[in-house]
Amino acid sequence: MSNKNSTGYILMYTCLVTLICGITLYIISSVLKPAQEANIELNRKKSILATIITIDKTWDAKKIESTFESRVKGYVIDYSGKKLDGKDVGSVNIEAENKKPVKERLYPVYEIASESNPSQTEYYVIATSGKGLWDKISSFISLKKDLKTINAVVFDHKAETPGLGARIKDDQVVYSRYAGKTIFDGDKLTPVIMKKGEGNDYSDNPHAVDGMSGATKTAVGVNEMMDEYLSAYENFLKSKIN
Amino acid sequence: MSTSTAEPIVKPKRESLFSKKNRTLLTDPLDANNPVTVQVLGICSALAVTVQMEPAFIMTIGLTFVTAFSNLFISLLRNTIPSRIRIIVQLAVVATFVIIVDQVLKAFFYDISLKLSVFVGLIITNCIVMGRLEAFAMANKPWPSLMDGIGNGLGYGLILMSVAFLRELFGSGSVFGFKVFEALSIPYTPNGMMMIPAGAAIIVGLLIWIQRARNGYRETE
Numbered sequence: 001m002s003n004k005n006s007t008g009y010i011l012m013y014t015c016l017v018t019l020i021c022g023i024t025l026y027i028i029s030s031v032l033k034p035a036q037e038a039n040i041e042l043n044r045k046k047s048i049l050a051t052i053i054t055i056d057k058t059w060d061a062k063k064i065e066s067t068f069e070s071r072v073k074g075y076v077i078d079y080s081g082k083k084l085d086g087k088d089v090g091s092v093n094i095e096a097e098n099k100k101p102v103k104e105r106l107y108p109v110y111e112i113a114s115e116s117n118p119s120q121t122e123y124y125v126i127a128t129s130g131k132g133l134w135d136k137i138s139s140f141i142s143l144k145k146d147l148k149t150i151n152a153v154v155f156d157h158k159a160e161t162p163g164l165g166a167r168i169k170d171d172q173v174v175y176s177r178y179a180g181k182t183i184f185d186g187d188k189l190t191p192v193i194m195k196k197g198e199g200n201d202y203s204d205n206p207h208a209v210d211g212m213s214g215a216t217k218t219a220v221g222v223n224e225m226m227d228e229y230l231s232a233y234e235n236f237l238k239s240k241i242n
Numbered sequence: 243m244s245t246s247t248a249e250p251i252v253k254p255k256r257e258s259l260f261s262k263k264n265r266t267l268l269t270d271p272l273d274a275n276n277p278v279t280v281q282v283l284g285i286c287s288a289l290a291v292t293v294q295m296e297p298a299f300i301m302t303i304g305l306t307f308v309t310a311f312s313n314l315f316i317s318l319l320r321n322t323i324p325s326r327i328r329i330i331v332q333l334a335v336v337a338t339f340v341i342i343v344d345q346v347l348k349a350f351f352y353d354i355s356l357k358l359s360v361f362v363g364l365i366i367t368n369c370i371v372m373g374r375l376e377a378f379a380m381a382n383k384p385w386p387s388l389m390d391g392i393g394n395g396l397g398y399g400l401i402l403m404s405v406a407f408l409r410e411l412f413g414s415g416s417v418f419g420f421k422v423f424e425a426l427s428i429p430y431t432p433n434g435m436m437m438i439p440a441g442a443a444i445i446v447g448l449l450i451w452i453q454r455a456r457n458g459y460r461e462t463e
Binding site for chain 2: 004005009010013014017018021024025028029032035036039040043134135156158159161162163164170213214
């Protein structure tokens with residue numbers, strides 16, 4: 001073997017290692033990509049449905065797909081609240097849209113039909129995206145048919161601290177605090193604010209929820225996200241209310 | 243007539259795969275040479291992923307896979323790696339395995355991958371992985387290196403699970419998500435300090451103390 005520390009050998013070795021690692025990862029990633037994309041898509045549908053029904057472990061992929069198919073109708077709107085025909089709601093990446101200026105973004109809306117009367121819309125689900133303490137956070141908010149009362153909020157996050165900020169997603173106690181709160185004060189849009197500190201009673205305040213101890217920064221991110229997106233959906237919400 | 247007597251050909255005795263020496267490689271890191279409590283490596287993730295037991299468990303499997311296979315591959319390559327770029331080569335191998343773990347989780351264990359989020363990627367920076375490559379795999383044969391990798395991954399996991407058990411039990415009142423105190427109808431107020439990294443640091447400190455007192459380990463001067 002030639003000298004292991006010669007420049008030629010080192011160069012050749014580096015190239016070879018890079019090439020082998022690169023090709024291995026390329027193959028693995030291409031093989032697994034369809035399964036990963038299917039998971040992401042299924043997770044989106046599951047999160048949307050979770051804003052109106054409890055989805056437990058008995059729900060398999062098939063049941064989620066068929067329920068979504070039969071009850072949910074999605075479409076895309078712009079900032080003015082106008083429905084954009086010809087845009088596929090499934091292709092709208094809420095995180096990518098978040099990088100655009102507020103008025104240029106596409107906003108998905110999902111109408112969920114009543115189980116007993118499929119021609120009647122029972123809930124409206126809107127999607128939000130923002131920044132938590134460490135990375136992106138997002139949510140689906142379902143509004144009752146008055147479009148003023150929050151039915152439920154389902155959060156998601158990339159990297160919030162487990163047990164602290166991640167409670168927005170994992171701890172039912174935290175996200176269920178939003179249920180029944182109101183986003184309008186008369187005609188004025190008033191987002192629901194997650195307060196600092198935990199263990200306080202906000203049951204008489206329709207625009208505030210109890211905070212998360214040890215995760216104030218995540219709560220700030222949640223509040224900013226809610227504020228930004230509810231304002232962005234305001235035109236749409238008002239056009240539907242009237 | 244030849245007077246020379248034929249020398250008996252002494253075949254070097256092959257060491258069995260699970261000889262005492264090889265078994266020690268597997269069991270030593272669990273106790274006497276534990277990477278966390280004795281060598282004090284991998285502390286960062288022992289603080290980060292131990293709030294609940296489930297992520298800690300998956301992290302243990304992920305890290306054991308990475309230490310085992312990077313040890314194996316680096317050991318196979320050890321005679322070809324130019325010493326001047328050995329750390330870079332080790333890092334490339336480790337990173338490849340970590341990405342494989344991450345991709346597989348995303349494809350087949352999506353819910354768990356969401357729970358672990360960044361921590362899988364952070365295995366790359368776990369000192370135990372690189373530490374074992376430098377200290378063991380670069381100088382030993384593939385099989386013992388594999389054993390050493392598995393042993394150290396499990397040794398790390400043992401501490402991780404112990405810390406996670408105590409933190410989840412006293413911080414959330416549950417074990418693997420099962421509400422223990424509620425089930426036993428014992429009123430319990432969760433201890434908030436267990437949820438924050440400081441709580442983990444105290445538990446890790448106590449574990450190191452117990453371990454060293456038991457084994458009589460002393461830092462060399």
